[in-house]
Amino acid sequence: MAPKTLPFFLTLLFLLQLHSSAGQNAVRAAYWFSDSGFPVSDIDSTLFTHLFCAFAGLNPQTNRVFIASGNQAQFSTFTRTVQQKNPSVKTLLSIGGGDAKATDFDGMASQAGSRKSFIDSSIRLARSNNFHGLDLDWEYPSNTTQMTNFGLLLAEWRVSVASESRRSGNTPLLLSAAVFRSSDYYTINYPSSAVSKGLDWINVMAYDFYGPRWSSVTGPPAALYNPGTTESGSYGITTWIQAGVAANKIVLGFPFYGWAWKLAHSNNNGFFAPAVGPAISKDGDVGYAEINSFIAKNGARALYNSSFVSNFCYSGTTWIGYDDKESISAKVTYAKNRGLLGYFAWHAGADDKWALSRQAASAWGA
Ligand SMILES: *[C@@H]1O[C@H](CO)[C@@H](O)[C@H](O)[C@H]1NC(C)=O
Numbered sequence: 001m002a003p004k005t006l007p008f009f010l011t012l013l014f015l016l017q018l019h020s021s022a023g024q025n026a027v028r029a030a031y032w033f034s035d036s037g038f039p040v041s042d043i044d045s046t047l048f049t050h051l052f053c054a055f056a057g058l059n060p061q062t063n064r065v066f067i068a069s070g071n072q073a074q075f076s077t078f079t080r081t082v083q084q085k086n087p088s089v090k091t092l093l094s095i096g097g098g099d100a101k102a103t104d105f106d107g108m109a110s111q112a113g114s115r116k117s118f119i120d121s122s123i124r125l126a127r128s129n130n131f132h133g134l135d136l137d138w139e140y141p142s143n144t145t146q147m148t149n150f151g152l153l154l155a156e157w158r159v160s161v162a163s164e165s166r167r168s169g170n171t172p173l174l175l176s177a178a179v180f181r182s183s184d185y186y187t188i189n190y191p192s193s194a195v196s197k198g199l200d201w202i203n204v205m206a207y208d209f210y211g212p213r214w215s216s217v218t219g220p221p222a223a224l225y226n227p228g229t230t231e232s233g234s235y236g237i238t239t240w241i242q243a244g245v246a247a248n249k250i251v252l253g254f255p256f257y258g259w260a261w262k263l264a265h266s267n268n269n270g271f272f273a274p275a276v277g278p279a280i281s282k283d284g285d286v287g288y289a290e291i292n293s294f295i296a297k298n299g300a301r302a303l304y305n306s307s308f309v310s311n312f313c314y315s316g317t318t319w320i321g322y323d324d325k326e327s328i329s330a331k332v333t334y335a336k337n338r339g340l341l342g343y344f345a346w347h348a349g350a351d352d353k354w355a356l357s358r359q360a361a362s363a364w365g366a
């Protein structure tokens with residue numbers, strides 16, 4: 001190489017490196033949920049930078065994290081399987097979830113000894129099953145003591161992860177947590193400084209604002225905007241930033257499922273229409289692929305509301321609020337413009353031939 005071109009070459013190399021490290025710092029993620037029955041090998045991992053394997057459990061007697069025996073085969077091969085299509089995708093073992101008992105986490109976090117059991121067992125489990133990280137899904141720490149203990153847990157987890165990395169010589173495990181939509185859980189504040197220091201990022205669950213089991217009217221279940229209310233993704237993200245968590249540690253969550261209501265009157269079929277309970281499934285939750293089948297089968301009318309950033313469809317007395325491509329695009333664009341670290345979806349197996357995952361990746365510019 002001629003000496004004159006060397007500086008140019010080095011500059012280029014430097015820029016390329018900057019570019020690739022910026023790429024690694026984005027999170028374009030989805031959870032895979034074992035109960036969905038969706039085969040891990042069918043995940044199009046090329047559309048994601050990170051995949052969460054959900055869920056590991058917490059044993060309330062031992063305070064150790066465990067993988068249920070029925071999940072062991074899929075979980076232990078998860079990383080290898082998803083890396084077949086995308087060798088650089090990173091995987092995190094997610095612990096807890098909406099169906100886990102919050103009191104088990106509360107009990108574990110309340111004593112130094114049980115926090116240590118949780119932490120040590122989680123790290124061992126992540127390493128022995130080849131995950132790149134751990135994700136805590138405690139729904140939710142719900143009083144000030146629990147929030148303080150949640151903060152202690154994160155701080156101690158971070159110290160242990162760093163020391164394990166020094167001992168083993170391996171890259172430190174990633175640490176994330178799925179958190180409530182806003183920086184307070186019904187006025188009880190999260191310990192935002194411990195959250196910032198302890199975690200690589202937070203997954204903000206900006207959905208389930210309205211649903212047929214707790215809303216007597218239809219509503220935009222995962223609105224990005226809903227002025228004058230706290231029921232929106234933008235409201236929640238703003239509270240997290242105001243609480244002091246940097247935008248580039250925040251990942252915006254959206255659902256690959258909707259909520260179905262049974263309308264009180266078929267001719268009153270907009271937002272905030274009176275409803276009499278769930279439709280389609282027991283609780284009214286319905287995956288995106290199923291929503292598309294419902295629309296096709298019933299010739300349902302499907303609309304997008306750009307004020308809320310929410311899709312909805314209806315046929316007869318069945319009304320579904322959900323995120324279609326327009327909503328996903330608008331949310332990803334919002335995340336990007338606000339300088340957030342990225343986005344995640346719950347859950348991969350509910351997508352319809354990867355339409356939403358692909359839409360999200362392309363809106364991010366991936
Ligand atoms: C928080 O909840 C725990 C367990 O439910 C309870 O033991 C504790 O006293 C509560 N603390 C406060 C401050 O309410």
Ligand SMILES: *[C@@H]1O[C@H](CO)[C@@H](O)[C@H](O)[C@H]1NC(C)=O
Nearest residue numbers: 270271272304305306307308
């Ligand atoms: C969205 O829905 C709300 C409530 O029905 C309505 O006021 C608003 O005009 C709609 N926005 C758009 C763009 O359709």
